[in-house]
Amino acid sequence: MSSVAIIGGGPAGLIAAEQLATTHEVHVYEQGRTLGRKFLVAGEGGLNITNSAEGEEFLQEYGPTPWMRRALEAFGPTELRAWLAGLGVPTYVGSSRRVFPERGIKPAEVLKGITERLKQKGVVVHTDHCFVGFDDEVRPIMEHAGKRSVIDAKSVLFALGGASWPKTGSTGAWTEHFESIGVNTVPFRASNCGVEVDLSDAIRVHAGKPLKNIGVSCGERSVRGEVTITDHGLEGNAIYPVVPSVREALDAGAAEIIIDLKPDLTAEQIDDKLKDAAWKERMAALRLDRPSVALLKTFTPFERYVDGRTMAQDVKQVRIPVTGLRPIEEAISTVGGIALDQIAPDGSLVMHPHLFVAGEMLDWDAPTGGFLLQGVFSTGRMAADAIAKR
Ligand SMILES: Cc1cc2nc3c(=O)[nH]c(=O)nc-3n(C[C@H](O)[C@H](O)[C@H](O)COP(=O)(O)OP(=O)(O)OC[C@H]3O[C@@H](n4cnc5c(N)ncnc54)[C@H](O)[C@@H]3O)c2cc1C
Known part of the structure; x- marks a missing residue:
């Protein structure tokens, strides 16, 4: 063997x-x-392990990368759910097509299911072993208890993770080792994170409160969901998917997100509701809660807000300038890591075919909703299949 x-x-x-x-x-x-x-941290708010969206609708969440598409087509949500079921972890489809372990199965039990299976199959686990670089023959050097040794295996798979939540071990500190063997890496940046906004005190008093069922858009991307006001700006499941567009806009010089506080109503329907309402009753007529009113007031030019004639359009287009993204340490995931053009179709490194890479350590992006773990599992499985074939 x-x-x-x-x-x-x-x-x-x-x-x-x-x-x-x-x-x-x-x-x-x-x-x-x-x-x-990090898998256990991911499970703290409910372990959203994959997503049941299908076909192109599912694949487009990962962008046009052919390598990732191949991995997802070979081992997609159906295969992942079957694999988990085989480990004693049945799953169910929850809201917004998100897939979770059956109610009552905790993330630690899912992890235990996996590690028990590894034990049964004789996998040897070496904890407290840190990868610290490569030797002259491009073999990984490991450090354990202050001593260094070289791994002499025919194939090596790296699955070192991204750089968010570094206290879980995913520090991204390994990029320099890959650069030293000629493998290009892309600097890590936050993804699936909050956005920073200069908020007035009138809004900040609502920190922690959610704005439910609103629309958020930036550039081409529009989503429905929930946004929470924070001390630094905004975050939540309707913010994360627009982060790539926000990042792009920030790089180009300036970014703004547009919030639709009444996505179920057209501007005409809003006008209709407003037409008989006295000035003071306008917000109540639209059933806008206090945090929504604070956002509307702050980000609508004063004269326009007071004039009120464009209220319907303004409610549907609260334009909020974004000053930055929250730090990597807080982000749910990162983009950056090994550049995708460094990877062969089977998940090995073009320059060093005995080295394989998988998971979040590679420069791909996907929104929350189970797409991250699915991409991680799919690429891990693809690399394993390629190693087995060799
Ligand atoms: C708060 C939070 C919530 C999340 N929720 C979800 C969710 O609901 N659904 C979802 O799909 N995804 C979620 N994610 C993302 C998901 O957890 C990650 O995408 C996934 O864990 C990445 O898997 P990975 O195997 O690529 O890397 P990781 O899970 O980061 O594992 C990499 C491992 O490599 C080890 N390592 C790093 N460097 C070295 C080294 N030099 N030597 C030896 N070992 C090293 C690390 O210690 C770590 O254990 C969440 C993440 C966070 C932070």
Whole structure:
């Protein structure tokens, strides 16, 4: 049996280990004391493990990257759900097509299901082992208890994660090692994160309060959902999907998001509701809550707001300038990492075909809603299949 080394004990590394253990001697190296720490964090707010959207609607969430599309077509939500069921983790489709472990199954139990299976299959797990660089033969050097050693395996899979929530072990500190062997990396940036907005005190008093069922758009991207006012700006499931457009606009010089406070009503329908309402009753006529009114008042030019004749349009287009994205440390995920043009179709590195890469350490992006973990599992599985074929 030839041996495979997998460095990084998150979901991408673990699914690959499970797959390869049928045919190979598998060693998993993880710098932390335990496996899957970010996976457990992801589960704190409900472990949204994949999404049941189908076909192009599903694939478009990952952009046009052919490599990612191949991985998702080979091992998509149906296959992931079947794999989890095989580990004793049945799943169900919740709201907005999000897929979760059956009610009552905790994230720690999902992780245990995976690690128990690895144990049964004889996978050797080496915790407290940190990847610290490559030797002259491009073999990974590991550090454990102050001592360094080289991994001499025919194939090595790296699944080192992105750079958000560094306390989970996903620090992104490894990019310099790949640069040192000629592999290009892209600087990490926050994704699926809050946006920074200069908020007046009139809005900040509503920090922590959600604006429910609103529309948010930036550039070409429009979404419906919930936004929470924070001390620094706005965040929530209707903000995360527009972050790539916000990032692009910030890079170009200036960004704004547009909030539709009444996405179920047309401007004409709003006008209709306003026409008989006295000035003081206008907000009540539209059933706008206080945080929504504070946003509307702050971001509508004063004269226009007082004049009131354009209120219907203004309610549907609250234009909010964004000054930046929240720091990487707080983000749910990152873009950046190994540049996609460095990766061969099978998930190996073009320059070093014995090294494979998978998961969030690569420069792809997807919104929350289960798309992240699906992409991570799919690329881990694709790399494992390619290693097995070799
Ligand atoms: C708050 C939060 C909520 C989230 N919620 C969801 C959700 O509901 N749905 C969803 O799809 N996704 C969610 N995610 C994202 C998801 O958790 C990640 O995309 C996923 O964990 C990435 O998997 P990975 O295996 O690529 O990397 P990681 O899970 O980051 O694992 C990488 C591993 O590599 C190890 N490592 C790093 N460097 C070294 C080194 N030098 N040597 C040895 N080991 C190393 C790390 O310690 C880590 O254990 C969430 C993330 C966060 C932070």
